[in-house]
Amino acid sequence: MPPRPYTPKVLTANALLEGDVVWLAADGHWTRRMEDAALIEDEASAELHLLDAHARAHEVVGPYLAEAKRGPKGPEPTHFREAFRTRGPSNYPHGKQEGR
Amino acid sequence: MYRYSEFDESFVRSRVAQFRGQVARRIDGSLTEDEFKPLRLMNGLYLQLHAYMLRVAIPYGTLDSAQMRQLAMIADRWDKGYGHFTTRQNIQFNWPKLADVPDMLDALADVGMHAIQTSGNTIRNVTADHFAGAAAGEVADPRPVAELIRQWSTDHPEFQFLPRKFKVAVTGHPDDRAVTAAHDIGLRLVERAGVPGATVLVGGGLGRTPMIGKVLADFVPLADLLPYLEAVVAVYNLLGRRDNKYKARIKITVHETGIEEIRAQVEAEFAARKPLFSGVDQEMLAAITAQFAPPVFEPEAEGDYETWRAADPVFRAFTDTNVTAHRAPGYAILTVSLKAHGATPGDCSSAQMRVLADLAERYAHDELRISHEQNVILPHLPKRHLKAVHDALLAAGLATANVGLVSDIIACPGMDYCALATARSIPVAQGIALRFEELRLEHEIGPLKIKISGCINACGHHHVGHIGILGLDRAGVESYQITLGGDGGPDAVIGERTGPGFAYDQIIPAIERILRAYLALREGRHETFLDAWRRLGMEPFKAALYDKEEARADAA
Numbered sequence: 250m251p252p253r254p255y256t257p258k259v260l261t262a263n264a265l266l267e268g269d270v271v272w273l274a275a276d277g278h279w280t281r282r283m284e285d286a287a288l289i290e291d292e293a294s295a296e297l298h299l300l301d302a303h304a305r306a307h308e309v310v311g312p313y314l315a316e317a318k319r320g321p322k323g324p325e326p327t328h329f330r331e332a333f334r335t336r337g338p339s340n341y342p343h344g345k346q347e348g349r
Numbered sequence: 350m351y352r353y354s355e356f357d358e359s360f361v362r363s364r365v366a367q368f369r370g371q372v373a374r375r376i377d378g379s380l381t382e383d384e385f386k387p388l389r390l391m392n393g394l395y396l397q398l399h400a401y402m403l404r405v406a407i408p409y410g411t412l413d414s415a416q417m418r419q420l421a422m423i424a425d426r427w428d429k430g431y432g433h434f435t436t437r438q439n440i441q442f443n444w445p446k447l448a449d450v451p452d453m454l455d456a457l458a459d460v461g462m463h464a465i466q467t468s469g470n471t472i473r474n475v476t477a478d479h480f481a482g483a484a485a486g487e488v489a490d491p492r493p494v495a496e497l498i499r500q501w502s503t504d505h506p507e508f509q510f511l512p513r514k515f516k517v518a519v520t521g522h523p524d525d526r527a528v529t530a531a532h533d534i535g536l537r538l539v540e541r542a543g544v545p546g547a548t549v550l551v552g553g554g555l556g557r558t559p560m561i562g563k564v565l566a567d568f569v570p571l572a573d574l575l576p577y578l579e580a581v582v583a584v585y586n587l588l589g590r591r592d593n594k595y596k597a598r599i600k601i602t603v604h605e606t607g608i609e610e611i612r613a614q615v616e617a618e619f620a621a622r623k624p625l626f627s628g629v630d631q632e633m634l635a636a637i638t639a640q641f642a643p644p645v646f647e648p649e650a651e652g653d654y655e656t657w658r659a660a661d662p663v664f665r666a667f668t669d670t671n672v673t674a675h676r677a678p679g680y681a682i683l684t685v686s687l688k689a690h691g692a693t694p695g696d697c698s699s700a701q702m703r704v705l706a707d708l709a710e711r712y713a714h715d716e717l718r719i720s721h722e723q724n725v726i727l728p729h730l731p732k733r734h735l736k737a738v739h740d741a742l743l744a745a746g747l748a749t750a751n752v753g754l755v756s757d758i759i760a761c762p763g764m765d766y767c768a769l770a771t772a773r774s775i776p777v778a779q780g781i782a783l784r785f786e787e788l789r790l791e792h793e794i795g796p797l798k799i800k801i802s803g804c805i806n807a808c809g810h811h812h813v814g815h816i817g818i819l820g821l822d823r824a825g826v827e828s829y830q831i832t833l834g835g836d837g838g839p840d841a842v843i844g845e846r847t848g849p850g851f852a853y854d855q856i857i858p859a860i861e862r863i864l865r866a867y868l869a870l871r872e873g874r875h876e877t878f879l880d881a882w883r884r885l886g887m888e889p890f891k892a893a894l895y896d897k898e899e900a901r902a903d904a905a
Contacts, residue, residue: 263400265375265447266446267447268400268446306378306381310396311396327825329827333765334399337399338399338765338775339776340765343429343443345399
C-alpha cells in the first residue's frame with residue numbers, strides 16, 4: 250500500500266506548568282491560540298519540529314502533530330477533538346473560551 | 350468512620366513530601382516527563398485534554414463533613430470552584446496547576462485523604478455499597494472489609510506493577526449496589542452457619558471486552574479473606590499478560606486460562622500464603638470494625654414526617670423518589686441528586702459541598718457517602734429532619750427528585766475533559782435530562798438506568814445500563830451506539846447492541862423513541878423498562894429505533 254500523502258499539520262502539546270493546550274508558532278514560541286500557530290506544510294520540517302518539541306520537555310508535555318487546514322485567520326482544526334482543544338469543555342465556559 | 354492512625358498520617362505526609370520534591374525536579378528540568386509521568390500517576394495526577402486532573406480517593410465513598418468542606422476549599426483555592434464525583438467513588442479536580450498539586454495533597458492529608466493509587470497498574474480505590482451500614486436487609490457492613498483491603502493494598506510491594514489496573518468492590522447487601530460483577534474482584538459478604546465470609550467473584554469488567562465476573566469461591570470465611578485475595582492477585586500478577594495492554598486485565602486471564610485452572614492455582618497460592626498472615630489481619634479487621642460502629646440512633650426519629658408528607662406534594666415527591674428504607678426505625682437514607690436537569694452528572698460546586706457538609710453535621714450523624722452513580726448520600730438521617738434538609742437542598746439547587754429515573758444518568762467526563770475519549774458524554778446526558786423534563790415523562794417512565802461512556806473504556810458503565818450509550822469517533826464525527834437490557838445488579842448482565850449508531854444530533858431523539866415504545870408496550874406502570882425489555886426482547890425497540898430511518902432511506 251503506498252504511503253498516504255502528507256497533509257498540513259500544526260504542532261501541539263500541553264504546557265508543563267498549567268497543562269493548557271499550546272501550539273508551536275512560526276517564531277518558535279508556544280502560543281495559546283491555534284490561529285497563531287504555524288501551519289507546517291511539508292513532512293520533513295514537521296518531523297524536525299516534533300523532534301525539537303520533544304527536546305523542549307521543560308516547556309511542554311506530550312507534543313504531537315495534529316491535522317489542520319488553512320483558514321482566514323490562521324490554521325483551523327479538521328477534527329472535532331482538536332476543535333475542542335481550541336476552546337475547552339462544552340459544559341462550562343472554562344479553558345480557552347474563558348475570558349474570550 | 351475510620352480515622353487515620355499515626356502510621357497512616359505519617360505515611361501520607363511522607364508521600365506528599367516525596368511528591369513535592371518530584372514536582373520541583375520536574376519543573377527545574379532534572380526529571381524528564383518520561384521519568385516524572387509514572388511518579389505523578391502514582392499520586393493521582395493525570396494530564397487531560399485541556400489541563401491536569403487530580404483524582405482523589407474517597408475509600409468506599411465515605412466522607413465526614415470536615416473532609417467534604419476541605420474538598421470545597423481545594424476546589425475554590427486551586428481549581429474552578431467545583432469537583433466531579435466519579436463512578437469509582439473518587440473526586441476529580443479538572444484544572445489544577447502542576448506546582449499547586451503538592452499543596453492540594455497536603456490539604457487532603459490534613460483531613461485524612463490522599464490520591465495514592467488512584468492511577469497506575471495497581472489496586473485502585475476500593476469501592477463499596479453507598480448505603481453500607483444503613484440499608485435495611487444488609488447482611489454485613491462492607492466498609493471494614495473494604496478498609497482492610499485498602500490498608501493491605503496501599504503500597505503493597507508485590508502489587509505496584511501489576512499487568513494492568515485492578516479494581517475491587519464490596520457489597521454486604523443482596524441488592525448489590527456496588528456492581529461487584531463488573532470488577533476484577535467482587536466481594537459479596539454472606540454468612541454461612543453463623544460464620545461471616547464472602548462470595549468471591551473474579552474477572553468481571555467492562556471496557557472493550559465486557560465480562561461478568563465468575564464465582565471463584567462460593568464462600569471464603571472472613572478469617573481467610575486477605576490471604577485468599579492476596580493469592581488471587583499474586584496468580585494474576587504471574588499469569589496476566591504484559592505483551593498487550595488490551596489483554597492484560599484479569600478478565601482476559603480468567604477467560605484464556607479457565608476458571609478451574611485459576612481456582613486451582615489460587616488454592617495452591619492460598620495454602621502457601623495463609624500461614625504468613627499469623628492472624629494479624631484479623632486483629633486489624635476487628636480494630637477497623639470497631640471504628641465503623643453505627644451511630645447511636647435516636648429513639649424518636651420520625652417526628653412529624655408523615656404530616657409533612659401529607660401536606661406538601663413537593664416534599665412527598667422528593668421523599669418518594671430520593672429516600673431509601675433505613676434499618677433503624679424513624680430513619681431515612683437520603684440520596685441527594687447531583688443530576689439537576691441540564692447539569693453535569695456528578696459535578697458539585699464548592700457551595701453545594703459546604704451545604705451538604707453542614708447538613709450532614711447538623712442533622713445526619715456527620716456522615717456522607719459518594720455513590721458510584723455520582724450522587725451524594727446522607728446515610729443516617731432522622732426523618733424528623735427531612736423537611737429542614739429538603740428546604741436547605743432546595744435553596745442550594747440540590748433537591749431534584751429524580752433518583753433512579755431517566756435523568757439520573759451516569760456519564761463519564763467524555764471528550765469534554767478526557768484525553769482518551771472519542772466523543773462527548775456530558776452534553777448527551779444534559780440533553781436527555783432536559784428533553785424528558787420538557788416532556789414531563791420522567792415519573793411516568795419510572796425506574797431506569799441510562800449510562801453513557803465517551804469511549805470504549807466504558808468509565809460510564811454503559812454496558813450495564815438498562816439503556817447504554819457509547820460515544821465513538823466514526824470518520825471524524827461523533828457517533829453513538831445504543832445497548833439495551835444491561836444490568837449491574839446481583840444478576841448482572843451486559844446489554845445488547847441495537848444496531849448502527851446515531852449522530853450527535855440524533856441520539857436524544859433515538860432515546861426518546863425507545864422510551865415511547867416502552868410506554869406503548871408495557872403491561873402497566875408496574876412493569877419497568879428493564880422488565881419490559883426482558884419480556885419483549887430487542888425487536889420492538891429496534892423497530893422503534895430504526896423503522897423511521899429505513900423508511901427515509903427507502904424514500905430517498
